[in-house]
Amino acid sequence: MQVGIIMGSKSDWPTMKHAAEMLDRFNIAYETKVVSAHRTPQLLADYAGSAQERGLKVIIGGAGGAAHLPGMAAAFTNLPVLGVPVQSRMLKGIDSLLSIVQMPKGVAVGTLAIGDAGAANAGLLAAQIIGAFDSEVMAKVSEFRQNQTDTILSQPDPSED
Numbered sequence: 001m002q003v004g005i006i007m008g009s010k011s012d013w014p015t016m017k018h019a020a021e022m023l024d025r026f027n028i029a030y031e032t033k034v035v036s037a038h039r040t041p042q043l044l045a046d047y048a049g050s051a052q053e054r055g056l057k058v059i060i061g062g063a064g065g066a067a068h069l070p071g072m073a074a075a076f077t078n079l080p081v082l083g084v085p086v087q088s089r090m091l092k093g094i095d096s097l098l099s100i101v102q103m104p105k106g107v108a109v110g111t112l113a114i115g116d117a118g119a120a121n122a123g124l125l126a127a128q129i130i131g132a133f134d135s136e137v138m139a140k141v142s143e144f145r146q147n148q149t150d151t152i153l154s155q156p157d158p159s160e161d
């Protein structure tokens with residue numbers, strides 16, 4: 001496994017599956033697990049603490065509300081941790097975003113956008129990090145981006161639709 005996708009609750013999966021789907025495009029092996037800084041703190045310490053020796057290269061952590069999961073994962077590992085703010089019901093994910101993004105200097109989390117697009121981009125960014133050291137993955141990232149550009153350039157102008 002190269003990427004660990006962790007989330008605070010099973011209820012985060014409809015968002016976090018977009019990270020998994022992005023990794024599928026690049027044939028990057030990943031594992032998924034519910035791990036919570038609040039509800040299963042020892043599991044988080046064990047998971048993040050052993051991630052590097054188990055061969056993971058990147059951890060993607062998604063959580064909503066008081067989203068301490070990515071920051072606490074980053075506290076237990078030197079691997080790059082990408083944080084996905086899951087949209088919360090009461091505060092629409094602003095709480096998740098602010099909980100993840102304002103890390104103290106010296107412990108880094110790369111924070112993505114709230115919700116599905118953020119999760120997809122976390123998968124893409126993980127592929128780009130791995131691709132920096134793996135030319136096959138980087139070739140797939142280039143192809144993905146070229147296809148995206150070609151699709152947009154081939155669309156008719158808005159008024160011609």
Ligand SMILES: Nc1c(C(=O)O)ncn1[C@@H]1O[C@H](COP(=O)(O)O)[C@@H](O)[C@H]1O
Binds near residue numbers: 068
């Ligand atoms: N933010 C965290 C953490 C954590 O940061 O450790 N653990 C669970 N949660 C979040 O609680 C929300 C509601 O969870 P439930 O749906 O299980 O009640 C989820 O979005 C989860 O990520």
